[in-house]
Amino acid sequence: MKRSHLISGVVVLALMAFLPLIIGQYLLNNAVLIVMFVGITVAWNIAAFGGALSLGHAAFFGLGSYTMAILLLDFGVNPWIGMLAGMVVAAGGGLLLSIPLLRLRGPFFTLASIAFAEVIRLVAVYARDFTGGSEGLTIPYAPGWLNMSFSDREPYYYIVLGLTAIAVLVSVWIYYSRVGYQLRASGSDDEATRALGVNTAVLKVVALVISAALTGAFGAFAAQYFFIVDPETNFSLNLYSIQPALNGIIGGAGTVLGPILGAVLMTPIGEYMRGAFAGQQGLNFMIYGVVLVGVVMLMPGGLVSGIEKLRARFRLKRGVGRRTDTTAALDESRAEDRL
Amino acid sequence: MSLLEIENVSKRFGGVQAVDDVSLHVDEGEILGIIGPNGAGKTTLFNLITGTIRSDTGKISLAGADITTTSPTKRARAGIGRTFQVVRPFLRMTVAENVMVPVLVHTHKVSEARNKAVALLEELGIGKLADLDVSQLTLAQRKRIEVARALATEPKVLLLDEVLAGLNNREVLDVLPFVNQVRARGISIIMIEHLVKALTSVSDRIIVLDQGTLIAQGKSDDVLKDPAVIKAYIGEEDNVEG
Numbered sequence: 001m002k003r004s005h006l007i008s009g010v011v012v013l014a015l016m017a018f019l020p021l022i023i024g025q026y027l028l029n030n031a032v033l034i035v036m037f038v039g040i041t042v043a044w045n046i047a048a049f050g051g052a053l054s055l056g057h058a059a060f061f062g063l064g065s066y067t068m069a070i071l072l073l074d075f076g077v078n079p080w081i082g083m084l085a086g087m088v089v090a091a092g093g094g095l096l097l098s099i100p101l102l103r104l105r106g107p108f109f110t111l112a113s114i115a116f117a118e119v120i121r122l123v124a125v126y127a128r129d130f131t132g133g134s135e136g137l138t139i140p141y142a143p144g145w146l147n148m149s150f151s152d153r154e155p156y157y158y159i160v161l162g163l164t165a166i167a168v169l170v171s172v173w174i175y176y177s178r179v180g181y182q183l184r185a186s187g188s189d190d191e192a193t194r195a196l197g198v199n200t201a202v203l204k205v206v207a208l209v210i211s212a213a214l215t216g217a218f219g220a221f222a223a224q225y226f227f228i229v230d231p232e233t234n235f236s237l238n239l240y241s242i243q244p245a246l247n248g249i250i251g252g253a254g255t256v257l258g259p260i261l262g263a264v265l266m267t268p269i270g271e272y273m274r275g276a277f278a279g280q281q282g283l284n285f286m287i288y289g290v291v292l293v294g295v296v297m298l299m300p301g302g303l304v305s306g307i308e309k310l311r312a313r314f315r316l317k318r319g320v321g322r323r324t325d326t327t328a329a330l331d332e333s334r335a336e337d338r339l
Numbered sequence: 340m341s342l343l344e345i346e347n348v349s350k351r352f353g354g355v356q357a358v359d360d361v362s363l364h365v366d367e368g369e370i371l372g373i374i375g376p377n378g379a380g381k382t383t384l385f386n387l388i389t390g391t392i393r394s395d396t397g398k399i400s401l402a403g404a405d406i407t408t409t410s411p412t413k414r415a416r417a418g419i420g421r422t423f424q425v426v427r428p429f430l431r432m433t434v435a436e437n438v439m440v441p442v443l444v445h446t447h448k449v450s451e452a453r454n455k456a457v458a459l460l461e462e463l464g465i466g467k468l469a470d471l472d473v474s475q476l477t478l479a480q481r482k483r484i485e486v487a488r489a490l491a492t493e494p495k496v497l498l499l500d501e502v503l504a505g506l507n508n509r510e511v512l513d514v515l516p517f518v519n520q521v522r523a524r525g526i527s528i529i530m531i532e533h534l535v536k537a538l539t540s541v542s543d544r545i546i547v548l549d550q551g552t553l554i555a556q557g558k559s560d561d562v563l564k565d566p567a568v569i570k571a572y573i574g575e576e577d578n579v580e581g
């Protein structure tokens with residue numbers, strides 16, 4: 001990890017911490033959602049480092065929500081401990097999803113991940129005794145830090161900001177670690193990576209389990225924030241499987257910054273359109289689809305790669321900047337090849 | 340005992356006998372060339388050696404240890420390195436990072452792995468490419484990166500699958516010394532190549548495959564005069580070096 005990354009991260013976090021002092025309660029609700037989706041997308045993206053494009057992360061989110069809620073309601077377990085337990089259960093779910101991950105390639109794994117999440121959602125619907133069936137579970141209102149329950153939005157905001165900071169830290173740490181390099185190689189070409197003596201199966205499982213556990217933490221948080229846990233919301237394919245995947249792909253899946261950018265950009269657009277086109281059902285999804293097609297066609301590597309290309313072009317035009325050394329080396333070596 | 344020994348290995352894909360009862364061996368520090376017409380089973384033979392495909396029959400051993408049923412990852416760790424016919428660089432990673440991937444198998448510290456990768460690139464005379472993104476490289480450069488990456492696994496035997504294919508004459512002359520550089524490190528090489536002239540110039544010994552069977556082996560001059568080889572590989576009795 002480079003020092004400049006750490007510094008810019010700390011600066012952004014500090015600025016974010018002052019946000020509740022500036023904006024009101026309504027906007028703060030949006031801020032909580034945006035920060036939460038940044039966290040969920042970053043967590044989803046850790047599996048994507050290794051090339052796993054999952055559309056089953058709603059399962060991990062819901063497992064986190066339900067574990068915390070059931071432990072609290074049936075056994076009186078403290079929500080903070082419930083959150084940790086939710087991460088463990090979600091990690092177990094990740095281990096389960098590793099079975100198709102290691103056997104199926106690309107889109108076939110993606111399809112299997114949807115089925116996986118649907119099966120778990122149906123279990124939540126039918127295991128009525130534990131889960132309350134379709135009506136779900138209601139979290140009792142008992143304000144206080146110990147109960148992770150508040151009348152104002154500020155504390156929630158700081159909790160989700162902390163969780164997201166942890167997710168980003170884990171993601172950056174993995175990206176620049178030994179595991180990260182080998183994982184990214186595997187995401188680019190798994191067979192070639194194995195031919196170099198890298199045991200990619202273990203790496204992919206580890207990445208998916210970490211990704212699942214982090215997603216589970218956000219699920220537990222959401223249960224406390226919305227005071228309600230039900231199968232349609234907490235295992236929602238749209239909200240917690242497709243949304244993080246879209247955010248990640250639009251921003252640049254497999255990069256560090258991409259998922260953050262994608263979530264920051266797309267969450268408010270999604271929220272706005274849901275309100276603005278409330279009359280015409282489905283129109284918001286259509287516009288969303290158009291945006292996705294546009295981004296994928298114009299910038300196949302996502303916003304991050306698009307921005308990088310623009311910057312490179314700008315620098316070449318100006319003939320200045322950090323990359324001149326490398327571009328000079330490139331020109332030189334190409335000239336040699338042409339001789 | 341040879342470094343790599345392959346005994347009576349066969350592979351059938353549906354109705355096609357891709358490799359049919361092939362036996363061969365490679366000694367330490369030796370360069371073995373493989374030629375044969377398209378579809379002769381050359382790349383399949385490589386896949387059998389690296390373990391990407393399991394053989395139907397026979398036995399493969401490396402330095403005396405039986406590796407017939409060992410996974411590709413373990414074979415790579417045991418000392419079988421390879422390049423792919425179509426280059427397969429890790430995209431969105433720099434050249435140095437590409438080479439770091441195999442280095443990190445043995446070296447756990449990232450900064451140390453980076454130093455080792457850069458040192459290897461410099462040794463091979465391509466150090467200045469280290470910080471470039473692989474997508475910026477020419478094909479000749481990518482071929483060299485592919486070899487560098489395979490070398491970073493510290494192999495005992497290196498399998499080169501058409502490293503010269505798609506290169507112009509000047510580039511071929513650039514990459515060929517690379518092969519000798521590898522040998523100078525005490526690494527044995529098996530090379531598949533369509534450019535017979537280039538192959539014979541570096542190989543100690545040549546084998547010829549045709550429709551999955553080994554039809555000739557020996558010193559390159561003798562092999563290329565073999566009527567069976569001329570018939571199978573060239574078709575007519577004509578200029579062998581065409």
